[in-house]
Amino acid sequence: MAKYCELFTTFFKVGTFTIGGGYAMIPLIQREVVERRRWLSDTEMLDVIALSQTMPGILAANIAALVGQRLRGTRGALVAVAGNILMPIVFILLIALFFRQFKDNPTVEAIFMGIRPAVVALIAAPVFTLARKAGVTIKTVWIPILAALLISLFGISPILVILAAILLGGLFGLTAGRDSLKARNHRKSK
Amino acid sequence: MILFELFYTFLMIGAFTFGGGYSMIALIQDEVVTHHGWLTGQEFADILAISQITPGPVGINTATYAGYSAVINAGLPEWMAVTGAVVASLAVLILPVALILIVGRWLLKRKDQAPFDTIFKVLRLTVIGLIAAAALSLMPTAFSPTPTGTVTLFDFSFSAFNLIIFAVVFGLSLWRKVSPILLIVVSGAAGLFLY
Numbered sequence: 337m338a339k340y341c342e343l344f345t346t347f348f349k350v351g352t353f354t355i356g357g358g359y360a361m362i363p364l365i366q367r368e369v370v371e372r373r374r375w376l377s378d379t380e381m382l383d384v385i386a387l388s389q390t391m392p393g394i395l396a397a398n399i400a401a402l403v404g405q406r407l408r409g410t411r412g413a414l415v416a417v418a419g420n421i422l423m424p425i426v427f428i429l430l431i432a433l434f435f436r437q438f439k440d441n442p443t444v445e446a447i448f449m450g451i452r453p454a455v456v457a458l459i460a461a462p463v464f465t466l467a468r469k470a471g472v473t474i475k476t477v478w479i480p481i482l483a484a485l486l487i488s489l490f491g492i493s494p495i496l497v498i499l500a501a502i503l504l505g506g507l508f509g510l511t512a513g514r515d516s517l518k519a520r521n522h523r524k525s526k
Numbered sequence: 527m528i529l530f531e532l533f534y535t536f537l538m539i540g541a542f543t544f545g546g547g548y549s550m551i552a553l554i555q556d557e558v559v560t561h562h563g564w565l566t567g568q569e570f571a572d573i574l575a576i577s578q579i580t581p582g583p584v585g586i587n588t589a590t591y592a593g594y595s596a597v598i599n600a601g602l603p604e605w606m607a608v609t610g611a612v613v614a615s616l617a618v619l620i621l622p623v624a625l626i627l628i629v630g631r632w633l634l635k636r637k638d639q640a641p642f643d644t645i646f647k648v649l650r651l652t653v654i655g656l657i658a659a660a661a662l663s664l665m666p667t668a669f670s671p672t673p674t675g676t677v678t679l680f681d682f683s684f685s686a687f688n689l690i691i692f693a694v695v696f697g698l699s700l701w702r703k704v705s706p707i708l709l710i711v712v713s714g715a716a717g718l719f720l721y
């Protein structure tokens with residue numbers, strides 16, 4: 337029982353005190369889970385983060401679920417996830433209740449007129465940092481461009497685009513499996 | 527029944543979100559704004575702004591607020607809107623959390639092997655396109671000179687102030703790694719001063 341409480345409060349703290357989403361949470365989760373409580377080793381934590389990033393869903397919740405599962409199985413996972421999302425939901429609900437009354441206030445409107453282009457910029461900037469991180473090359477740059485065009489120009493659902501990406505990736509993987517293995521060995525030997 | 531629709535919609539959004547909150551934005555926008563019309567473009571942009579400066583994952587924040595607003599905009603009472611917010615926030619988590627708990631350990635050993643390595647590589651690249659599409663689709667409302675208007679590419683009624691805010695925030699975020707919270711607060715102050 338004490339472990340459940342500890343799991344809950346740890347992820348409650350992470351959820352409540354990090355602003356700006358999953359990537360901002362990672363350092364705090366690492367400090368709590370690896371350094372302070374020693375629930376996972378450093379490499380185990382890196383595995384958890386890598387897996388949470390590749391799987392679908394919300395990064396922080398995925399990490400919470402895996403850490404909870406390691407310690408106390410499925411129930412531990414649910415407790416950790418619940419702790420992680422409780423305050424974010426309450427915060428937004430309070431803001432939603434409050435904000436709707438002031439939405440048409442001219443001062444609030446002016447503030448949001450300034451904020452909207454900033455939000456677009458904050459979403460546009462990661463496009464370039466992610467492209468660098470994912471190692472986009474001349475040979476692969478068509479994939480993100482095609483995805484963006486299909487969605488914004490042709491109005492195709494992002495869900496279909498993701499499905500197509502999974503199929504395409506699987507197809508590449510199965511047909512060019514040997515090639516990619518060769519390429520990796522080649523890279524390793526360098 | 528809007529609560530069931532919310533549940534199903536956010537269940538799907540959660541299942542197809544790869545690569546974190548930013549890529550979820552494209553999915554939420556397509557479903558919630560374009561397809562269901564639960565929110566206007568402005569409301570969606572404002573939700574994103576709010577979720578950048580409040581605690582918690584951006585994906586959860588957006589789901590909570592969108593769930594609430596969708597029910598309120600349908601003319602239903604407050605308590606149902608609160609239920610809608612909780613339903614959307616939980617629905618977005620169910621499939622991914624179930625999936626990672628069930629196949630997580632199995633996949634951890636295989637994610638660097640064919641065909642999973644190429645699937646994840648193509649997904650990582652695709653998600654960049656999704657985020658770009660989200661940014662593009664927010665531009666018409668963000669660059670409008672009036673609070674509720676939109677602009678199209680060829681009508682040249684862009685607000686110059688908004689373009690400047692966009693350019694400055696983009697540069698500071700990309701090259702100087704300035705905190706998003708600070709950038710949003712300063713942009714809000716600029717809006718107050720300009721409009």
